[in-house]
Structures are given as structure tokens and as C-alpha cells.
């Protein structure tokens with residue numbers, strides 16, 4: 371056997387298993403590139419649907435020869451994109467259909483002498499570790515069964531994760547389920563955020579009865595994640611100095627590598643665009659429209675890949691935006707509205723204002739948009755990727771959270787980090803107009819917010835630089851993976 375072959379036999383080989391939704395694929399693919407850049411072999415395992423949508427696979431494998439893409443059936447109709455309503459179906463089909471196939475694949479990849487797999491890959495060493503998305507709990511059972519160490523990448527914020535972890539305590543103390551519906555009632559028993567949260571800021575599933583299947587489903591996840599060897603977070607130490615030590619009291623090994631998209635650029639360089647992980651076609655003409663706008667004048671509105679709006683909500687938002695008088699770039703996905711295209715039609719009274727000041731897109735290169743000098747504010751649903759991308763770009767945020775972790779993130783944006791305004795649980799046109807103006811117009815409030823977000827943007831730059839915490843934590847993770855954890 372050649373020396374090269376021996377070296378490759380001893381190298382680490384990690385299987386990455388993302389949850390099949392955009393906000394989960396993007397950070398996992400950044401992690402994949404970072405590990406491959408350090409010479410680690412990575413098998414990136416997507417469900418068949420997303421595997422097809424990842425059109426940049428070939429370019430990525432050419433750039434990173436140790437990056438292998440594999441797919442696994444998800445038992446969904448070939449053209450079914452995930453929607454927020456189908457996610458639970460996806461999760462159950464992953465459990466029933468994908469789980470046994472994953473077991474077979476792990477057994478095959480773990481074998482030292484498996485010719486069938488070897489013949490299709492470049493000197494790929496046997497599998498030494500699995501990094502799952504933290505919500506793919508079924509994969510923990512499989513990895514344990516096959517005897518392979520398992521780590522989790524948690525794509526939510528550290529503060530949301532910590533809230534999730536404290537939910538069993540809140541139940542024990544009788545704070546959940548809510549005794550009455552006073553949503554502003556303070557929640558004081560989550561260490562590290564004692565004076566911050568109200569009932570309305572808890573993860574959205576806390577609004578359900580605790581015997582609801584979705585609530586139970588999240589409780590299962592909270593329980594299962596305690597079994598992984600380590601957790602990776604897409605945050606940086608200076609963003610969460612109160613929360614990370616709390617998490618460390620219950621989880622003995624954590625790696626903070628955020629912002630992952632920026633760490634990737636810092637370590638690997640800029641030769642592949644941020645769009646490599648996009649599952650949708652991007653409307654790049656919006657960049658030329660932004661070029662034509664004044665510096666700091668545009669509010670960018672994007673609610674991520676899963677959020678749903680009713681026609682009534684859409685209209686309230688639309689009126690509010692037009693009435694604010696600010697130019698806006700708005701991502702309105704066709705699957706964002708319950709019954710499709712006709713709901714997106716522009717009402718007659720909004721036609722002029724939209725033509726004059728608006729650009730409506732199906733999907734945009736969000737990281738590039740946030741970095742554009744014309745963008746002065748970001749109205750977001752507070753998904754964690756969007757939030758950390760906004761922090762990196764130093765753009766003040768207006769938050770309209772809908773689901774799960776977004777409720778916690780928006781509270782942190784508004785009152786924790788003070789880098790934006792929280793508009794949760796409201797959506798009438800006059801509130802929208804008022805909040806957009808408050809975010810975009812000069813004044814003490816905007817100045818304070820701007821100062822704070824600018825400070826975090828600088829701290830984020832330090833975190834991914836050679837002396838920074840995320841950079842060093844990545845080195846540590848690579849070392850641990852090479853030692854097979």
C-alpha cells in the first residue's frame with residue numbers, strides 16, 4: 371500500500387446529515403467546506419429532492435476533492451418542496467423510510483474493506499464520525515447502533531437552544547402550560563436571561579398544550595440531543611457571553627463556529643459565491659435595482675424559506691411599507707401564500723407606490739443584498755441564519771417572528787442585543803408604517819441600534835479572524851475529528 375493510501379486510511383471521514391430545509395442545508399454545507407478545506411473527507415448526505423436542487427455540487431466537489439455528495443430517499447413526491455406544513459410529514463417519513471437506509475449506509479461506510487463504496491470515491495477512509503442536524507434525532511439511534519461517534523450541528527441560536535433545554539424545568543415549576551393567557555407575564559427562571567423573556571417570547575410551541583403531538587415532538591428532540599458527544603453552534607462567543615456558560619453546565623463539549631458563512635470566507639476565500647447552497651433560483655436583477663438606490667435608504671424584507679402569510683397579512687404589510695414612504699426590496703415567495711399566484715397580485719391602490727419604490731422578488735442572494743450599501747434596514751422573520759447574516763452585515767433589524775426559535779431570537783434582537791425592533795404578534799398597517807419609520811429614519815433610537823449592531827459586526831469579524839474564538843474552535847474541532855473524537 372502506498373504511503374499516500376496509508377495516510378488517507380488514517381484521515382477522518384465524517385458524514386454530515388442536514389435536515390432537508392434551506393435554513394439547515396446552508397450552515398451544514400458551510401461546515402462541510404470548512405472540514406474539507408482542512409483535508410477531512412466529508413460525505414454530505416441530502417434527501418433525494420434536495421440533492422437534485424443543489425445544482426452547485428459539481429463545482430463544490432471540483433473545489434474540494436474530499437467532498438462527496440450522496441443522496442438518500444425521503445419518500446416524498448419528486449417535486450414536493452418542503453413547506454412549513456409538510457415538515458412534520460418530512461420528519462416522520464425520514465424516521466420510517468430513511469432511518470433503515472441510513473443504518474445500511476453507515477455500516478457500509480464504516481467498513482474498512484468495502485470495495486463497492488471505495489470504487490466510487492477517491493481513496494475515502496472508513497467513516498469515523500457523524501455530524502447530524504440537531505433535529506434529526508433518529509440518526510442518533512442509528513449512529514449509536516453502528517458504534518460511530520455522533521455530534522450535532524444546532525442551526526438555531528444558542529439562546530433559543532438554551533430556552534428549549536430549560537422547558538422541562540419550566541414544566542416542573544408549573545410555568546408551562548400557561549395558567550392564564552397573559553402573554554406579557556415575565557418568565558424569570560431561565561438562567562442567563564432572567565429579566566428578558568415574556569411568555570410571548572418563548573419558543574412558539576410553548577403556546578400549545580403540552581400534550582399536543584408537536585410539543586411532544588420538540589420535547590423528544592430536547593431529550594435526544596443530550597446523547598450526542600458535542601454540539602456545534604452557529605454563533606460566536608462575544609454574542610452570547612451570558613448563555614454559552616449556561617449551556618456548558620449541561621453539555622460538556624460545545625464548539626461555537628459562527629457566523630459560519632463568514633468563517634468560511636475567512637478560511638477558504640471568496641472563490642465560490644454564497645449562493646452555492648441555494649435550493650432556489652435567485653433573482654439577481656435586484657442587485658442592479660439596489661445599485662440605483664441611495665445609500666442606506668432601502669428596507670430589505672425577507673421571511674426566509676418557510677414562513678407563510680395570509681392574504682390579509684400580506685396586504686397589511688404592503689400598505690404599511692408603501693405608507694412608510696421608504697424604498698423596499700421584498701422577497702415574496704410564491705409558496706409563501708396559501709393559494710399561490712393570485713394572492714400575490716398588486717392591489718390597484720398600491721400599484722403606483724410599488725412601481726415607484728418597490729422591488730418584489732421570488733428569491734434573492736440574501737447575503738449579497740444585506741452587504742449592499744443601499745440596504746439600511748432588514749425586516750426579517752428572525753430565522754437564525756437571517757439574524758446572524760444581518761448581524762454580520764451590521765444592518766438594524768425589524769423582527770416579525772412566526773415559528774419555533776424565531777420568537778426568542780426577536781426578543782434578543784430587540785431587548786437583549788438591542789440591534790433592532792421586535793414587532794411580534796402584530797401586523798396591522800399602521801404598526802408596520804410606524805416600525806419601518808422608526809427603524810429607517812434618523813433619530814436617537816436608530817442611532818443606538820446602529821451603534822450596537824455595528825459593534826457586534828466588528829466582534830463577529832474578530833471571531834472569524836486568526837485570533838478569534840470561532841477560528842480557534844474550528845481548529846479544535848478539526849483536531850478532535852482527526853483524533854476520531
Ligand code: UDP
Nearest residue numbers: 393457458461505506525526754773774775
Ligand atoms: N421541525 C420539524 N421536525 C423536526 C424539527 C423541526 O418538522 O424534527 C419543524 C419545526 O416545526 C419548525 C421547523 O421545522 O417549523 C424549523 O425548525 P427549527 O426551529 O428547529 O429550525 P429553524 O429552521 O428555525 O432554524
Ligand code: UDP
Nearest residue numbers: 393674675676701733734736753754755756
Ligand atoms: N435566503 C436567501 N434568499 C432569500 C431568502 C432567504 O438566500 O430570498 C436565505 C437566507 O440568506 C438564509 C436562509 O435562506 O440563509 C433562511 O434561513 P433562516 O434560518 O433565516 O430561515 P428559515 O428559512 O429556516 O425559516
